[in-house]
Amino acid sequence: MSLHIDLHGRLGDFVFNFELSLPLQGAIGIFGPSGVGKTSILRAICGLERELDGTVVLGDDVLQDSNHRLFVKAEKRGIGMVFQDSRLFPHLTVRKNLQLALNQTNNPIFGIDELARECDFEVLLDQPAPSLSAGQRQRVAIARALIAAPRLLLMDEPLAALDVDSRQRILDFLHRVSQRLPIIFISHSVAETLSLCDPIVVMAPGRVEAVGNAQQVDHLLPRRRGTGTVVNFDAERGEVTLRLDEFAPDFTLEQVVGLVSEPNWLRGRE
Numbered sequence: 001m002s003l004h005i006d007l008h009g010r011l012g013d014f015v016f017n018f019e020l021s022l023p024l025q026g027a028i029g030i031f032g033p034s035g036v037g038k039t040s041i042l043r044a045i046c047g048l049e050r051e052l053d054g055t056v057v058l059g060d061d062v063l064q065d066s067n068h069r070l071f072v073k074a075e076k077r078g079i080g081m082v083f084q085d086s087r088l089f090p091h092l093t094v095r096k097n098l099q100l101a102l103n104q105t106n107n108p109i110f111g112i113d114e115l116a117r118e119c120d121f122e123v124l125l126d127q128p129a130p131s132l133s134a135g136q137r138q139r140v141a142i143a144r145a146l147i148a149a150p151r152l153l154l155m156d157e158p159l160a161a162l163d164v165d166s167r168q169r170i171l172d173f174l175h176r177v178s179q180r181l182p183i184i185f186i187s188h189s190v191a192e193t194l195s196l197c198d199p200i201v202v203m204a205p206g207r208v209e210a211v212g213n214a215q216q217v218d219h220l221l222p223r224r225r226g227t228g229t230v231v232n233f234d235a236e237r238g239e240v241t242l243r244l245d246e247f248a249p250d251f252t253l254e255q256v257v258g259l260v261s262e263p264n265w266l267r268g269r270e
């Protein structure tokens with residue numbers, strides 16, 4: 001199955017001129033700084049964004065063709081979507097949320113118990129949805145998207161609410177899932193994207209900047225390591241001042257960063 005997208009137009013003041021054609025196989029990453037249009041493109045693929053003009057073709061199915069006033073509704077596209085803050089039906093238990101999604105397909109590829117085991121929420125199956133933490137809700141949302149047996153799964157920062165262990169577990173699971181159905185995956189984490197996705201689509205504002213494997217797009221990905229010099233250390237106030245010798249990542253105020261005093265510790269780690 002292949003995906004062809006040619007979308008242009010504006011969302012507010014933001015201009016899109018987005019063209020992408022690629023075979024859908026395995027997990028495809030979309031990477032780019034905040035605000036370049038990643039979420040909008042996923043929304044357009046699954047039929048939630050009507051403001052952009054052009055064409056979206058999935059396999060043999062034309063999902064959008066603005067010249068012919070064709071726009072297939074989201075629920076008819078057979079595409080699953082997991083957002084960063086996916087919601088569940090609050091009046092239902094986890095199991096009933098999943099059952100509802102299961103009822104929408106004639107050819108399920110996963111069962112409820114299998115997904116609950118893979119995504120590690122078996123003990124939550126009979127809990128009411130509102131009692132779940134953000135990370136638990138996110139794992140159930142991934143299962144819910146899969147249980148409807150989509151032909152393509154779109155994921156927008158799906159692991160953001162998860163702790164490190166669950167993140168690795170779900171990444172391993174998604175890797176196996178991607179061998180059965182294609183996934184398009186957005187993450188701000190270079191490590192997550194590289195570990196799951198090939199190829200990676202790197203976006204510049206409103207357009208594709210490059211498509212390629214990790215090696216081919218490496219020069220466009222943010223640097224994750226560098227060296228610095230401690231220029232001041234005030235133990236009483238708990239303040240360290242660093243001069244970064246090689247590069248300056250986009251630190252934000254109040255961001256918590258880790259410092260490693262033994263560089264060997266970093267080898268092989270993110």
Ligand SMILES: Nc1ncnc2c1ncn2[C@@H]1O[C@H](COP(=O)(O)OP(=O)(O)OP(=O)(O)O)[C@@H](O)[C@H]1O
Nearest residue numbers: 011012013014032033034035036037038039040041
């Ligand atoms: N419905 C809309 N109306 C007006 N502007 C919009 C609309 N949807 C998106 N935009 C604008 O389009 C641009 C791209 O937004 P989008 O959320 O797609 O980027 P993103 O790359 O996913 O960002 P982030 O990584 O922060 O989630 C932003 O400038 C945003 O304000």
